[in-house]
Structure formats: structure tokens, C-alpha cells
Amino acid sequence: MSTAERPLLEVRDLVVSYGHVEAVRGVSLSVPEGRIVTLIGPNGAGKTSILSTLCGLVAPQRGSVWLDGREIAGWPPHRIVAAGMSLVPEGRAVLGRMTVEENLILAGELKQPAAALRPAIERQYAQFPVLGERRDHPAGSLSGGQQQMLAFARALLARPRVLLLDEPSMGLSPILVKQVFETIAAIHRAGTTILLVEQNVRLALSIADDAYVLERGQVVLHGPPGALTVDERVKAAYLGG
Ligand SMILES: Nc1ncnc2c1ncn2[C@@H]1O[C@H](COP(=O)(O)OP(=O)(O)OP(=O)(O)O)[C@@H](O)[C@H]1O
Numbered sequence: 188m189s190t191a192e193r194p195l196l197e198v199r200d201l202v203v204s205y206g207h208v209e210a211v212r213g214v215s216l217s218v219p220e221g222r223i224v225t226l227i228g229p230n231g232a233g234k235t236s237i238l239s240t241l242c243g244l245v246a247p248q249r250g251s252v253w254l255d256g257r258e259i260a261g262w263p264p265h266r267i268v269a270a271g272m273s274l275v276p277e278g279r280a281v282l283g284r285m286t287v288e289e290n291l292i293l294a295g296e297l298k299q300p301a302a303a304l305r306p307a308i309e310r311q312y313a314q315f316p317v318l319g320e321r322r323d324h325p326a327g328s329l330s331g332g333q334q335q336m337l338a339f340a341r342a343l344l345a346r347p348r349v350l351l352l353d354e355p356s357m358g359l360s361p362i363l364v365k366q367v368f369e370t371i372a373a374i375h376r377a378g379t380t381i382l383l384v385e386q387n388v389r390l391a392l393s394i395a396d397d398a399y400v401l402e403r404g405q406v407v408l409h410g411p412p413g414a415l416t417v418d419e420r421v422k423a424a425y426l427g428g
Pocket residue numbers: 205208209210228229230231232233234235236237277
């Protein structure tokens with residue numbers, strides 16, 4: 188195995204339950220360093236539950252999560268961020284009444300030493316100029332696409348080695364979806380490993396190196412996108428036949 192193939196993130200036999208609802212039922216997956224891996228599946232399959240568990244927001248009932256060789260399952264979120272993994276959550280979760288800058292400061296204060304925060308924020312304004320221009324505007328006044336940029340910037344403040352993306356194209360027009368995917372490609376080119384949950388299966392498979400299909404809390408298919416796009420089950424269920 189070359190260094191490029193070393194799994195930076197490895198999940199083994201993950202089980203996540205909410206009371207009696209078993210949302211994730213023994214999922215194993217591997218995200219090699221430097222790759223984009225996509226996780227697709229229908230509503231309620233358990234995709235968000237997996238990402239929430241990986242970044243410490245939900246405690247797993249069973250299973251292990253390894254980040255760069257360290258077992259992190261059960262760690263609190265701030266420690267997981269410090270260890271190199273950040274989440275862009277489903278629905279973006281920006282604080283609408285706070286300014287763009289306040290959103291970044293609040294997120295950054297949890298993630299970095301104070302002296303590093305200003306340059307970290309300026310780095311994000313350089314990457315997303317529209318956020319710099321609108322730094323004093325309430326985040327809620329931004330367009331959906333701009334709010335997604337803010338959600339990306341917030342997650343990138345800590346310079347993650349692995350970025351978890353939960354439905355980044357949700358609710359966006361086709362032009363903005365294209366922009367979001369260009370942003371993902373740019374973040375990846377800059378050296379970040381990505382685990383992408385995405386409802387736009389065609390687009391997700393076009394950008395990914397490896398793909399997992401999740402149904403009812405279990406991985407039902409796993410392989411390179413080229414193989415999945417010609418798989419009859421994937422074509423029928425996700426690519427419009
Ligand atoms: N906080 C919660 N409490 C109870 N049940 C939950 C909770 N969050 C999710 N679930 C249930 O767990 C299952 C998996 O949900 P999850 O949100 O992980 O799926 P998903 O694949 O992300 O779906 P979507 O495509 O709709 O975002 C569903 O049955 C859902 O109703």
C-alpha cells in the first residue's frame with residue numbers, strides 16, 4: 188500500500204442508536220489519505236448519523252473510529268477538531284442573526300489559540316472573497332450559496348486534514364451546486380481528504396475516488412464510482428434508471 192492509500196479515517200463495525208431506533212447497523216468504511224470518498228443512500232439511511240458520530244456529536248453504541256491511527260470514538264467534538272477532522276453539517280447551521288465574522292469568530296474560538304484566529308479568518312476571506320466583502324452582514328442575509336461558503340469557511344478554520352460534508356448541495360440552484368462542487372474540488376486539490384454525503388448521486392460519483400451505498404443503516408454496495416455508475420441497482424435507485 189502506498190502512503191497515498193493509507194486510511195486517514197477508518198470506521199469499523201459502527202452501531203448508532205437513538206433509543207430503540209437503530210440508525211447505523213454495523214458500518215465499516217475507509218477513507219484513504221488524499222482521496223474523496225462519497226457516502227450515498229436514501230433519506231433516513233443513516234448518513235448524517237454516521238457523520239455526527241465521526242465528529243463526536245453523537246456517541247456510538249458500538250464500533251471504532253480511527254483518525255490517523257488514533258482511536259477517537261467517544262472523544263468530545265473539540266478534541267476531534269483538534270485532531271484534524273471537521274464537519275460541514277446538513278442544513279449549514281449558520282447563526283443567522285450574527286454577522287459573517289461573528290460566525291467565524293465563534294467557531295474559531297473553540298478551535299484555535301486566540302493569536303491564530305485572526306490570520307485563520309483572513310485566510311478564509313482570501314479563499315471566499317464574498318465572505319470578506321460581507322463580513323459585517325448578518326449571516327441570515329446571505330444567499331443559500333453564500334451561507335454554504337460560510338459553513339465551509341467555518342469548518343476550514345482549523346485546517347482539517349479530513350473534511351466531512353453533509354449534503355452540501357441541498358437546496359441550491361444548479362449553478363450554485365456547480366460552484367459548491369468546484370469549491371470541494373479546490374479544497375481537495377489543496378490537500379484535504381474528504382468524506383462526502385450527497386443526494387446528487389451523479390455529481391458525487393463524478394468527483395469521488397471511492398463510493399459506499401448505505402441503505403437502512405448498512406453498507407449494501409462499495410466500489411469505485413466507475414463500477415457503481417454501471418451497476419443496475421444504482422442506476423435504478425439513484426441515477427434515474
Ligand atoms: N436525533 C434523533 N433521534 C431519533 N431518531 C433519529 C435522530 N436522528 C436521526 N434519527 C433516525 O435515524 C435514522 C437515520 O437518520 P439520518 O438522519 O442519519 O439519515 P440520513 O441518511 O442522513 O437521511 P437524510 O437523507 O434524510 O438526511 C432515521 O430513521 C431517523 O429518523
